[in-house]
Amino acid sequence: MSKLLLTALALGVAATATAQQRTDYPIQAVAFTKVKLADNFWLPRLKTNTEVTIPASFERCEATNRVKNFEMAAAKSGKFATTFPFDDTDIYKTIEGASYSLSLYPDKKLESYVDELIAKVGKAQEPDGYLYTARTIDPAHPHAWAGKERWEKERELSHELYNSGHLYESAVAHYEATGRKNLLDIALKNADLVCATFGPGKRAVAPGHEIVEMGLVKLYRVTGKPEYLSTAKFFIEQRGHYQGYDPKSPDVWKNGSYWQDHKPVYDQREAIGHAVRAEYLYSAMADVAALTGDKKMLASVDSIWNNMVSKKLYVTGGTGAVPGGERFGGNYELPNTTAYNETCASVANVYWNQRMFQLHGDSKYIDVMEKVLYNGLISGVGLDGKSFFYSNAMQIKNSAVFKESEPARAGWFECSCCPTNLARLFPSLPGYVYAQKDNDVYVNLFINGSTDLSVKKQPVRLTQQNNYPWNGDLKFTVAPTSTAEFNLLVRIPGWSRNEAIPSDLYSFASPITQQVSIKVNGKPLTYTVRNGYAVLARKWRKNDVVEVALPMEVRKVVANPNVRDDAGKVALQRGPIVYCAEWKDNGGKTSNIIVPAATTFTAAFKPDVLNGITELTATVPVVKVDAANNSISTVQQILTAIPYYAWANRGKGEMTVWFPAKITDVDLVTQKVEEKIVAK
Incomplete structure (x- = not known):
């Protein structure tokens, strides 16, 4: 009996509903509940x-009255006490993270508190399933973004369906982690209202902030109820049909591109608009394409992914270059000093790339996901676990005038979507390590720990031992209960195959000198590569050992010439980690550092620096200003580079990811101009 059918029966859903699910992702991720981590990099973070x-x-x-909003909605009394109508989702996302976490670290106190919150959410729900505190507290005077009637401003402002989407995601996570249905029942009641309200012959809308589509798909997977999948598809297909927009207008608000509503999804070929909304939409498109067999939708999301990876991705995996609208810019528009790179966009990018891998089985999607995970995502949270970046800069240049504008991590934001998004992403990480398809077992991420699989009904334990990402020596112990024949597919990362990114957007300045080697039970193995995976096909016996050696050279990365801000510059990468220079290690400045082509680096692990990092050092020229003599010169100095994710944990100051390879010009900026910029 299938897992989906068992789940459906447990929920009291008719078994026939699940029979309607005819297609799905060809590759299935191994559930987070089946993977136990034991490594020194991710486990401390979890x-x-x-x-x-x-x-x-x-x-x-609690302190910002997000919980109070639910209490007032239950009482039908009071005044909405926070700023945004989507503030409800911060509770949903944190419950989702707590639910994942409870499966890793059982905690009766936390479980009890979560149940108390769920009870408050349930009391705030209206009898027909509607759940939106910004209206329910005082229906006669709802939030200004909400409109006078339900759903009236859903396309642009209200976020009613966005709230629902995060509720659904949270409810499924809570149910899968705990087996309890208290939050799931609330979500299903709301979803039934949404499906009764929207659809062919009913109300139509392209949700202004996507995620309800992803959430409905998750509810469909749990229940098998076809209305959830068809409504998700309906919402996706509503894009590009609103006549109130001028599709020729360059204004992203007027033409609808800000929320991906500028043309039907089947005609979209470019990552565009608000990056978080976009990547939630693209994730949902992948879901629906997999579950319905919609090849046209698949072709569209494939094209959009190619556009993003070849023209709109930062070297750290960040997305969303333009602060105005938190959105993707034009092709190759990847500025450094004004880079936005919202942390939530990195979360969404992880979701999207996981789905693309499950569709196609190509390692390039995991290569991008790994780049995001180890760089642009974890940069969003401080090493203390309670300070955050909303946006993730690529360069900070200081001057006396700009001191107050230097970024610092914050404990919370008025719009605090990023901290709670990270809270839910981290504990779900075990679910991204392994995947299966028939006789193939995929190893996607290199994280110490173990998992118990069933391969053709044969129990198999797979254990990883490594010190990744600092060391490239990987060890896998394969332990079937009895001899078992299957394929172990170990990802050979693009960075170890001279591929900085699966496109020509970035490349390594020189080829790698070492090759990836693999041994089985101590004997060198000649292996074949399929879609970026080493295919190890054999009859596995208990405690067979696979050893993979990945070369961990320090690489210089160069950008496509069309990326104007990176022309003549290099970035530094070792393994999956992208590096930066920070003021703390480099005499108070980083904007004066030059990294010539012939520079060689030394890598050394520093256990007492930034919770343990591999640090890079080299002797390079730096520009010095002699104010007394009104002159400049270059001197030799030690450059110290740290992982990009670790910057801004030791105070404010300069930081840079891209270094000029030589001096081609000197930019003189007067004090008067600087003051003018600040005033602006």
């Missing part, structure tokens, strides 16, 4: 998330 980030998020939801 523990910090459990012990610090999640409690801090709940405390801040």
Whole structure:
């Protein structure tokens, strides 16, 4: 009996509903509940998330009246007490993170608190399933973004369906982690209202902030109820049909491109608009294409992914170059000093790339996901677990005038979507490590730990031992209960195959000198590569050992010439980690550092620096200004580079990811101009 059918029966859903699911992702991820981590890089972060980030998020939801909004909605009395109508989602996302976390670290106190919150959410729900505190507290005077009637401003402002989407995601996570249905029942009641309200012959809308589509798909997977999938598809197909927009207008608000409503999704070929909304939409398109067999939708999302990876992705995996609208810019528009790179966009990018891998089985999607995970995502949270970046800069240049504008991590934001999004992403990480398809077992991420699989009904334990990402020596122990024949597919990362990114957007300045080697039980193996995976096909016996050696050279990365801000510059990468220089290690400045082509670096692990990092050092020329003599010169100095994710944990100051390879010009900026910029 299938897992989906068992789940459906447990929920009291008719078994026939599941029979309507005829297609799905060809490759299925191994569930997060089946993977136990034991490494020194991610496990401490997951523990910090459990012990610090999640409690801090709940405390801040209480202190900022997000919880109070639900209490007032239940009482039908009071005044909406926060700023945005989507503030409800911070509670949903933190419950989602806590639910994942409970499966890793059982905690009766946390479980009890979550149940108390769920009870408050349930009491705030209206009898027909509607759940939106910004209206329910005082229906006669709803939030200004909400409109006078339900759903009236859903396309642009209200976020009613966005709230529902995060509720659904949270409810499924809670149910899968705990087996309890208290939040799931609330979500299903709301989803039934949404499906009764929207659809052919009923109300139509392209949700202004996508995620309800992803959430409905998750509810469909749990229940098998076809209305959830068809409504998700309906919402996706409503894009590009609103006549109130001028499709020829360059204004992203007037033409609808800000929320991906400028043309039907089947005609979209470019990553565009608000990056978080976009990547939630593209994730949902992948879901629906997989579950319905919609090849036209698949072709569209494939094209959009190619556009993003070849023209709109930062070297750290960040997306959303333009602060105005938190959106993708034009092709190759990737500025450094004004880079936006919202942390939530990195979360969404992880979701999207996981789905693309499950569709196609190509390692390039995991290569991008790994780049995001180890760089642009974890840069969003401080090492303390309770300070955050909303946006993630690529360069900070200081002057006396700009001191107050230097970025610093914050404990919370008025719009605090990013901290709570991280709270839910971290503990779900075990679900991204492995995947299966028939006789193929995929190893996608290199994280110490173990998983118990069933391959053709044969129990198999797979254990990883490594010190990744600092060391490239990987060890896998394969332990079937009896001899088993299957394919172990180990990802050979693009960075170890001279591929900085699966496009020509970035490349390595020189080829790698070492090759990836693989041994099985101590004997060198000649292996074949399929879609970026080493295919190890054999009859596996208990405690067979696979050893993979990935070359961990320091690489210089160069950008496509069309990326104007990176012309003549190099970035530094070792393994999956992208590096930066920070003021703290480099005499108070980084904007004066030059990295010539012939520079060689030394890598050394520093256990007492920034919770343990591999640090890069080299002797390079730096520009010095002699103010007394009104002159400049270059001197030799030690450059120290740290992982990009670790910057801004030791105070404010300069930082840079891209270094000029030589001096081609000197930019003189007067004090008067600087003051003018600040005033602006």
